[in-house]
Amino acid sequence: MAKQQLFALGQRWLSDTETDLGLGTIILLDMRTVTVLFPATGETRVYAAQSAPLTRIQFEAGDTVKSHEGWELLVEQVTEQNGQLSYQGTRLDKKTSVVLKETFIDHHFQLNQPEQRLFNGQFDHPKWFDLREQCLNHQFNHSVSDLLGFVGARVDLIPHQLHIASEVGRRHAPRVLLADEVGLGKTIEAALIIHQQILTARAQRVLIVVPSSLVHQWLVEMLRRVNLAFSVFDEERCEAMAEDASNPFEAEQLVICSLDFLTHNSRYYQQAIEAQWDLMVVDEAHHLKWSQGQPSQEYQVIEGLAEVTKGVLLLTATPDQLGHESHFARLRLLDPARFHDYQRFVQEEQQYSQLAKAITPLLSGKTLSEENLSAIAQFADAQMLSGINQATSEQKTKLLHTLLDRHGTGRMLFRNSRAGVSGFPERQLISQALKQPLEYKVLLDLEPENLQLHLTPERHPDVVNTWVNFDPRVDWFIDKLKSLKGEKVLTICASAATAMQLSEALRVKAGIRSTVFHEGMSIVDRDKAAVYFSQTEEGAQVLICSEIGSEGRNFQFAHHLVLFDLPRVPDLLEQRIGRLDRIGQKHDVSIHVPYFDLSAQQILLDWYHRGLNAFEQTCPTGMIVFEETQELLHECLQSPEDETLYQQLINQTAQLHKELKAKLEQGRDKLLELNSSGHGRVEGFLTHILEAEESPTLELFMTKLFDAIGVLQEEKDESCYLLRPTETMLSPLPGLDEEGMTVTYERTTATRVEQAHFLSWDHPMITHAMDMMTTEVVGKSSIGLCQDKSLPPGAYWLECLFVLSAKAEKSLQLTRFLPPTPVKICLNAKLQEDNKQFFRIEPVSGKMGNQLINALRNQIVGVLENAQQQAEQRGIVIKQQRQKQMHTLLGDELARLQSLQQVNPAIRPEEIEHLAKQIGSLDELISNAKLHLEAVRLVVNNP
Secondary structure, three states: OOOOOOOOOOOEEEEOOOHHHOEEEEEEEOOOEEEEEEOOOOEEEEEEOOOOOEEEOOOOOOOEEEEOOOOEEEEEEEEEEOOEEEEEEEEOOOOEEEEEEHHHEOOOOOOOOHHHHHHOOOOEOOHHHHHHHHHHHHHHHHHOOOOOOOOOOOOOOOHHHHHHHHHHHOOOOOEEEEOOOOOOOHHHHHHHHHHHHHHOOOOOOEEEEEOHHHHHHHHHHHHHHHOOOOEEEOHHHHHHHOOOOOOHHHOOOEEEEEHHHHHHOHHHHHHHHHOOOOEEEEOOHHHOOOOOOOOOHHHHHHHHHHHHOOEEEEEOOOOHHHOHHHHHHHHHHHOOOOOOOHHHHHHHHHHHHHHHHHOHHHHOOOOOOHHHHHHHOOOOOHHHHOOHHHOOHHHHHHHHHHHHHHOOOOOOEEOOOHHHOOOOOOEEEEEEEEOOOHHHHHHHHHOOOOHHHHHOHHHOOOOOOOHHHOOHHHHHHHHHHHHOOOOOEEEEOOOHHHHHHHHHHHHHHHOOOEEEEOOOOOHHHHHHHHHHHHOOOOOOOEEEEOOOOOOOOOOOOOOEEEEOOOOOOHHHHHHHHOOOOOOOOOOOEEEEEEEEOOOHHHHHHHHHHHHOOOOOOOOOOHHHHHHHHHHHHHHHHHOOOOHHHHHHHHHHHHHHHHHHHHHHHHOOOHHHHHHHHOOOOOHHHHHHHHHHHHOOHHHHHHHHHHHHHOEEEEEOOOOEEEEEEOOOOOOOOOOOOOOOEEEEOOHHHHHHOOOOEEOOOOOHHHHHHHHHHHHOOOOOEEEEEEOOOOOOOOOEEEEEEEEEEOOOOHHHOHHHHOOOEEEEEEEEOOOOEOOOOOOOOEEOOHHHHHHHHHHHHHHHHHHHHHHHHHHHHHHHHHHHHHHHHHHHHHHHHHHHHHHHHOOOOOOOHHHHHHHHHHHHHHHHHHHOOEEEEEEEEEEEEOO
């Protein structure tokens, strides 16, 4: 492109003084003036023909030019007629030959090459150069950091969750079973794995399949926890999309759908299979029934998807000791080639069970017996076992980690038990017997076999609109809330109608602030209710939920739970209590249960408490016992006055519970739990995250960046800010509307204040803001003045910011080893590298800037050439360093997996093949990486 003063109608020129006008067209000429229309803004300028501050835009062969219609042309030939240029070449979208006259070039065109902008007088405030450099450095540092994908999750930093997420998230196409006990955070582990897989480009398309009741829970959790916006697919949505897409599943990258939807819609199931996913997550996987030769339809649906999906995460809280065949079936979904014979699997598991028992003394610091050593010798080299009883703790830990690597299912199965994880609160049952109202007794006499009526009589049509007037549980509830003196109380009952009526009764009878949460509300309304409940001042004292519970939300600021009624299924009871009984709960959880004396409600309460101890302890045996005693339980509920039946139920339940619990404890695989907990390995990673979060770097940097791009950041309180767009904002930021948004840089605040967005290097708003800075032309070239009295006036420096980069398929993870890498070269007038620190650089006026450019143009050309040469030399060194690091990390992992594959069949061949291919491809890509000039800044001394 060249500048010249030979004007002709229709030519395209840029204004050197008003760069925001876009590309202008000459519409009028006379002897002394030239009139230019700028279509992008609709404005017109008249300039003196001899001194017009304009730059002619002219492309050459090899350039890409964009038309005003949006398509792009690769220029092959340039012709001129009557002063106007025409570009002939290939239209990139249609691969056809076309001619584009310069009149039809995109009106929004801007010079984007730094040296061209500088020489044409298009320079910006010197601060933009610093911001661009800082953005590039922060993007580079985070891309190569081990913390990528971990610092941004709105979760408490719990060691076993971080360990599992780190271990699984860093694998290629992981296929694992997450089987932690209830309350240990499998959903969070899965969210962290998905987040890291996406941010590191190991996965792009993710399908989550869950029971219908959990669809919205997962939708909310993915958005709240890791800022991933999934789309819910059901029959209605797929039908609506059918007109625009032959396969609706290909229209979205992140999809959640229910297992029922896929099971009962063969057409959409087939389309889901054809859509090609990188990762599939299946929750409540224990519901997938399988026996040899008789898999359920649900099992077959997941099996079909698992066969064509690279990575698979199965989530279940059901331990294999209570159903070994179903455990085998789940492993079979992950690796059908290995887990194809159930009897062989049982034999293999017995060997690993012997290993787990053999290393138990090692875990507790005791001496290994000859029998122990013999069992371990099948999995460890003789050299490793030599003198192990006299070894240091470090040597024993090394042996344990080697055994963990070689453990049969240890690589694909993660299970933590509450017995092995600290941080849980105590649970206390506080029950209250109340006299059953006459109105309910009359109904029960008429319908003695109505089980629902026995347990939730307020739902009967005859009293559904009046029960709050006579049910003693209402007055008990009011008195309980008053006695708690404003403490937060979560309340759960069976139905949405009961929740709404109870909330209204609190308002009318006692003026107590409450809010409801049920399936009839939109997700937005549920969010508002949760926020109202979380507010410490002027918030609701009580949140009343239907059986939908609280959709997995974190309500750890409350520790009082009122169960207005009791569910018939143990899993639902544990789910209710699990809303407050979570790792990190700072208080013991008080469980308040009102019930009618000598009624079915008391029978159910006693069955849970005296039979299963399910209120004060988690109950992994609950569902098995329920299935065994269900008939007797229901009979007893319908005849609450039968003392003999009652004692039989409680005794049988307690005995079953005791036996199964003992069986579970005996079957605990201590080695597997050690591997799952990450003890001895995750501590350093956790410390690294904490140190990064204590640094004020992000907050200080974003304060400057937000201000520069036109976002107002106001202090809201000591830990939160309010972000608002201003009229000068460069371009929209995702999630930021006119009302603004509350943000925090502190994890503790983010986990406590639901409405506050947790800003971190992972957050999409942060990455988008930095991308905005580096993709805008602002700051590509700038000029400033410094004051250094030790140097002569007119001394100058040219700062050149280069970027070393390459392009590759995302799956190769090039950015993990060579993300766009900034290379800064600062040269003085003598062509000497001078990394001078400029503490203050003042901007220059347009007139002075142009004078400086004109005076130094020839020298700047020479400095740029020299800077390019020096940057190329530095680039060679960087490429060698990044290749070495890549070979160290991936080469060591490849060697480890190849060695392990000899002793552990859980190492899949495709993992090794992918690593070998990745190393070879990355070697070539890094070698061929190119430098380009990203920005220049001319600094002139003016003491």
